[in-house]
Amino acid sequence: MPFSSGQDVVVTDFGLRAQSRLSPYVMGFFGIGLPVFVWSAQLGLSTWLLACYLILFVINWTAFMVVKGQAETRQAIEPADAGERRTLARARLWRQGLGGAIWAVSLMVISLSAATAGPGAEMFLMVCAGAAVGIIFFSAPVLLHLLILGPVAIAGPILALQLLHEGPQLSQLMTGGLVLALAMAVILNRHMREHYLLQNRQEEIAAEREAARAATYEVKEARMALMETLQREVQTSLKGLEQHLAQGLTHLSRAPVPRQCVEAALTQVAHLQSILITTVDNDGAAAGQIEVAAEPLDADLLCQKVLAQHAHLAQGKELSFTYNGQALPEHGAAIGDAHRVEQVLTHLVSNALLYTQQGRVEIKLMPVENFLRLEVVDSGPGLSEDELDQAFQPHSRIQRTSSGHSGAGLGLSLSRSLAELMGGRIGGLSTLDVGSKFWLDLPFDKSAPPPARPDEVLDEVEATSDHSLRVLLLSNDSLRAAQLRDSLERMGHKCLTSTSRERALALARKAPVDACLISTGAFENLDEPESRMKLETFLDSLRATQTAANLNILALVPAGDQVDDLQAMGVRPLLLPQNRESLARALAAV
Structure with missing residues (x-):
């Protein structure tokens, strides 16, 4: 059968599939109808005629199952293109139609042969009419089968009753009922046609969506592979x-x-x-390609670690940088990925220190509902409500505050994604010209024990968190000495001041010091052996006063001529002019 359009192929394909799904009901209909058929045949038909019918049933059923199996084999084939789908639909159409034709033609033969048995066959023919309605129903999904097999199936019982010349009213009633059943089946087929087209469209949309999703996934995979290669x-x-x-x-x-x-x-x-x-x-x-662990965290240790890592930035800007963990619950632990939590907290602290020019930055720990909040508070320029919303958007930077500061505008966006992956949340509040606070909320388990702290981690945090140093300042310029002493004390260091090398040695012998900062201008001519020996003797004597520690000596020099000589003597030269940030970094490395 030629198909006039692609829609005909779709309708036929779905109709044939619907017929296949009706196969279990066909078997049920046959199982229920066979005893009724045999009972009605015994009332008005001879035994030999009933035996012939039963033999015909066996032959028909065998042929029907063979044809049905061939049709289902072709239905299981996945068509490669529209042409193959058309060919497979045509093959299934004829095979399933042949299976229905076997029963429709057999019903006509049985009905006409029963008419010769006399008036007692009326009950049997009514059962045959019921079988005809069954054939109409099971042919309804495919219009071609319905228009061919339906009339063939109802023709047998109608003609047989008319041949009996008994009960014309019964013949008319049966004819009207069968024709009405055929008309209703045609209406049902028209409704099913719309359903087939709608279902096909839904499948096409689902396939398009899946193809788009797969294409998007491939693009994301390729992008991530490219980004990882570029990163590496x-x-x-x-x-x-x-x-x-x-x-x-x-x-x-x-x-x-x-x-x-x-x-x-x-x-x-x-x-x-x-x-x-x-x-x-x-x-x-x-892209959903970041995996996070869900483990108990030592939030107190993480905060101390971040505080120690950024202390030198706060010192360089003379900011008050503190940590308050007094509200931390005594029992329980936050749940999350330690590396990712440190990454988020580092970004919040970095932002606060970057944009705060004076005042304070504070890290706080506090319980909030079923979460543990890690909060960073600053006295920076603050943000408006719109600017705060914009700050969490990827690749979005606040022009008013970020001018002069480089960045990708991804920190808060990434922090929000990481917080959600860990089952937490992130947020912020800000007031213009007052300051801001941003927080990370992590799920808190009251029954979870915090992880044990390794000794080496404790030592590292304790060593770095106490960033206060004892600095011996040697300067022969009182004004310069006062400026340096003020800067050192603002950084949180303790300062001992001397104006001569002899005084410096005396102070070093009386008290332990961590570093010595020399600011006496240019040193003597180090190309002369006598001058060089004099300086080396002073440095050796200074180091000898601190036998319990390795004394670090820094020197502020106005030019780079003596840098190599000083480095050879174990002195770290810092070229003038020297800003506070550079000095803080140099002392942080001590």
Whole structure:
């Protein structure tokens, strides 16, 4: 049978599938109808005629099952294209139609042969009419089967009753009922046709959606693979560049300007590495490719660790940087991924220290409902309500506050994704010209014990968290000495001041010191052996006063001419002019 359009192929294919799904009901109909058929045949038919009918049933059923199996075999084949679907639909159409034709033709033969048995066959023919209605019903899903098999099935009982010449009213009633059943089946087929087209459209939409999802997934996979490759290659190059710059910085012995340029380049390299890691993590979170652990955390230790790591930034800007964990519950632990929690907290603290020019930054721990809140409060410029919403959008930066500060605008967006992955939440409040607070809420389990702290971690945190140093300041300029002493004390260090080398040695013998900062201008001519020996003797004597510790000696020098000589003597030179941030970094490395 030729199909006039693609819709005909779709309707036929779905109709044939519907017929296949009716197979169990066909068997049930046959099982229920066979005893009724045999009982009615015994009332008005001879035994030999009933035996012939039963033999015919066996032959028909065998042929029907063979044809049905062939049709189902072709239905299981997945068509490669529209042409193959058309061919398979045509093959199934004829085979399933042949299976129905076997029963329709057999019913006509049985009905006409029963008419010769006399008036007693009326009950039997009424049962045959019921069988005809069954054939109409099971043919209804496919219009061609219905229009061919339906009339054939009802023709037998109608003609047989008319041949009996008995009960014309019964013949008319049966004819009207069978024709009405055929008409209703046609209406049902029209309704099913619309259903077939709607279902086909739904399947097409689902397939398109799945194809789009698969394509999106492939794009995300390719993007992540590209980003990971770029991260690996670029980070390797940046690390190499960082090492070369650091080596060059140690040997740079010229004017302070080139040295400051190298330091600025090192800062930019570190910044690029941070942006690279944040960008890759943000893409991974958006693609659902970041996995987080759900383990009990030592939130107190994490906060202390972040505090110690950023203490030098606060010192350089003379900010009050504190941690308040007094509200931490005595029992229980927050649940999350320690690495990711540290990553989020580091970003919140970095932002607070970056945008706060004066005042304070504080880390707090407090219970909130069923969460443990890690909160960072600052006295920065603050944000409006719209700016606060914008801050959490990816690649979005607040022009009013971020001017002059580089970044990718991904930190808060990534932090929100990581918080959600850990079952937590992140938020913020801010007031213009007053300050801001941002928090990370982590699920809190009151029955979970916090993890044990390794000894080496405790030692590291204790060593870094106490960033207060005892600094011996040697300066022969009273004004310069006062400025340096003020800066050191604002950083939280204890300062001992001397104006001569002899006084410095006397102070060092009386009290332990961690570092010595020399600011006496240019040193004597170190090319002369006598001058060089004099300075080396002083330095050795100074180190000898601190036998329990390795004394670190720093020197502020106005030019780079003596840098190599000082480094050879174990002195770390700091070229003038020296800003507070550079001095804080140098002391933080002590």
